[in-house]
Amino acid sequence: MQFTAQQISLLLNGTVEGDALAAVDKLAKIEEATTGALSFLANPKYEPHLYTTNASIVIINNDYVLTEPVKPTLIRVENAYSAFSILLEQYNTIKLNKAGIETPSFIHPSATIGKDVYIGAFAYIGPNVKIGDKSKIYPNTYIADNVEIGDNVTLFAGVKVYFDCVIGNNVIIHSGAVIGSDGFGFAPAADGSYKKVSQIGNVIIADDVEIGANTAIDRATMGSTIISKGAKIDNLVQVAHNVEVGTNTVIAGQAGISGSTKIGSNAVIGGQVGIAGHLTLANGTQISAQTGVNSSIKEEAKQWGGSPYLPYKDYLRAHVNIRRLPDMEKRISELEKIIAELQKANG
């Protein structure tokens, strides 16, 4: 689809400078834009690109003063960054504008499907499942018995949700994520083998959560594994049974949270972080990438690093010294030699 500067300006309540009929069919960064692209300038760092860009239209702030002539048509608005964000969102809404029920799909007769729902081909909706209005269930997705899904939820292709799990409103789950697989619970027997402990709990995912591709969230042994409102979880993250992730907490790619650990709200967990089981992490805790957390954290809003973990500054200081270890060893040997001589002299 093509849009003219005039059409976009109307949408953004802006003012056109230049050819009002200039047309675009894609969005791009100002430094990468080609003919037919719409771009924006907000960060002064990118200002030189305004005079060299191939973009056909650029959105800029009302108060921006040109220092040279420019090729693209300009659309002036109060805030170029947020105007462009609005366009990004609209673009995506159009791109992801799926509707209707494709065939073949499997919808159990006892399932309840809301209004304006998209169900892709080869999606499986099990017995007693409830799906709210405007939700999108992409192809090859599996939703087991009794699962409840709210309004305006997107499950991308190949998501798997085990039985009894609950998903709130406005949740986005990316392809390959698994929700509600069995917790890793086994009782050792006398002969060295393990007996499975049945995992009969579920996973509860609150409103506004986003979960990344191929992430796994295990069901609770009993009770619920809980992902609280607004939490954002990246790709390939492991969330074990009975974990609780607090409101607006962010967990980066490949982090792993062991069983029964509770992470407070507004925490930030870095990539590849490992957190042991049965711990409690205070609100606002920040864990840097690859850190290993092996005990509870009580102080709020502190930063930690290292494996095993330390206060972040101690971790940095200690690791500077690790580099100097060979040198330190030499200095100790030197001191030992001198002292041996001093002792002899004194002796």
Added chain:
Amino acid sequence: MQFTAQQISLLLNGTVEGDALAAVDKLAKIEEATTGALSFLANPKYEPHLYTTNASIVIINNDYVLTEPVKPTLIRVENAYSAFSILLEQYNTIKLNKAGIETPSFIHPSATIGKDVYIGAFAYIGPNVKIGDKSKIYPNTYIADNVEIGDNVTLFAGVKVYFDCVIGNNVIIHSGAVIGSDGFGFAPAADGSYKKVSQIGNVIIADDVEIGANTAIDRATMGSTIISKGAKIDNLVQVAHNVEVGTNTVIAGQAGISGSTKIGSNAVIGGQVGIAGHLTLANGTQISAQTGVNSSIKEEAKQWGGSPYLPYKDYLRAHVNIRRLPDMEKRISELEKIIAELQKANG
């Protein structure tokens, strides 16, 4: 489904104290139980909850002596914990009681399907596949040519098994796990590019193995990648080509085992552990989380930690000292200063 205290007591061969018609429809921990829930008390630590719980029925030991009156109906048994475990299992058996062949599914005419098998919609059963009795193949699962699957196996939704792989009896594989993908083998060419080395082996999974969600187990280059009887592998684990995992060995989430490494029996591999290729790890080896193992381990049943790894106690001691490094550096500087003065004085 609702069950009364009388019905449950009959099943467990127990004795009812209180209202025999008290009814429950769910299982819960004693500290979290609500009305209508069945719970149990085994660990004395949880004793106070017996007198405050909202559970409708609680299972307790025959020899437990009440110290106050209780609200819930009690069922007395010899061992409350194992009685409750029996109920958990029965609950799960009912929950997972899938049967029959759903449509559409793809079953190649040359495949052999046992008795009482469940095949979910959109499952794909390729040429010459054999599936034993009472196995459950959930929806959207893919089983390629010549795969053999034993009795009483569960492949949850979206499991993928490549051609020629062999799966024993009583195996459970969780959603998204991939069995038999190509090993990561490439021969460097003179121009810096890589030529793929064909991976023609398979994966053999013995009886009683459980494999977690989104775990990947690569096929052998030649021969077999082997997961031995009773091994338990958690979510998002990487098992490379030609690896052998011993009997009853447990591997926690996000651990990675590189090509051709052999892990003995009854080993415990922690979360996010990395093990290099072509190593042998002795029986009973215990590796703590995030450890990096870069050489073979010959002594049995020892514990290790750190990256690169050390005996666990040495690792702990070394890491206490890492914290003290800035202090140690200061002490060395101090000594150097004093000695310089002593030398001058002695001069």
Added chain:
Amino acid sequence: MQFTAQQISLLLNGTVEGDALAAVDKLAKIEEATTGALSFLANPKYEPHLYTTNASIVIINNDYVLTEPVKPTLIRVENAYSAFSILLEQYNTIKLNKAGIETPSFIHPSATIGKDVYIGAFAYIGPNVKIGDKSKIYPNTYIADNVEIGDNVTLFAGVKVYFDCVIGNNVIIHSGAVIGSDGFGFAPAADGSYKKVSQIGNVIIADDVEIGANTAIDRATMGSTIISKGAKIDNLVQVAHNVEVGTNTVIAGQAGISGSTKIGSNAVIGGQVGIAGHLTLANGTQISAQTGVNSSIKEEAKQWGGSPYLPYKDYLRAHVNIRRLPDMEKRISELEKIIAELQKANG
């Protein structure tokens, strides 16, 4: 299928020694081969196995001189290793020789499908998708709107490709891999919640790339996440938005590359490595397993290790010293004691 020594010899342009009618139906390593297997001897280390193997046929070099009589039929060729590699490839080509369009599958009427393409059952080919000649789309695979796929591409079962992504020729993607999921981008709001930043870019995968099982490659926020020609990516790897991976670069299992980082060509990234965002790594960079890279690397073709990372040799030396830390601490204490005495004596 069975093949005789004579047939194989013809194929390899070799010479038969022994029973020309000896027949095989499988390939095996010389030390593991059973009756009916074809094997080869190239590495002198395995020479003793030639005289004990149960293989029915062994391929050896023309110039190899027998030191004892052998049981198997021999096929002599110029280079036994490359002759065997040819057979491995042919074996695999036969194994993976899928063709035709299975039903049910979902192929949008606006999609363009090349010649000699395999499309498995329950595969989903969305609107405006283009698939080149001789490509294989295995069952349960999902290809979203506008995706372009070249010639001779293999997408194994359950691969998911989001809209607008581009895949070159001769690409292999293993089961469960996700291409084009949203980048992990959120703008913090004043109330502690996060607002999703729309991710409207795509992923471009160049020719001759291989991607492992359950790996996730996120689409760019704007522009493209790029995997360059000949790159090889193992299982369970995380590639974040706007990352660029250079030509012929190899990334081992469970490594993670954060947003906007650019890795040069011919680099080798070890297993479980973590690389922070917005970095540039020079061509030929080698990162050992579990390393954490937190700054750009400008020197080409150097090796690095540790978290945070150091030049590989410094890392090894420092870690030897970590083991000695308790001892170093003792030596410092000893020196302090002696010096205190010396000072007293001198005082």
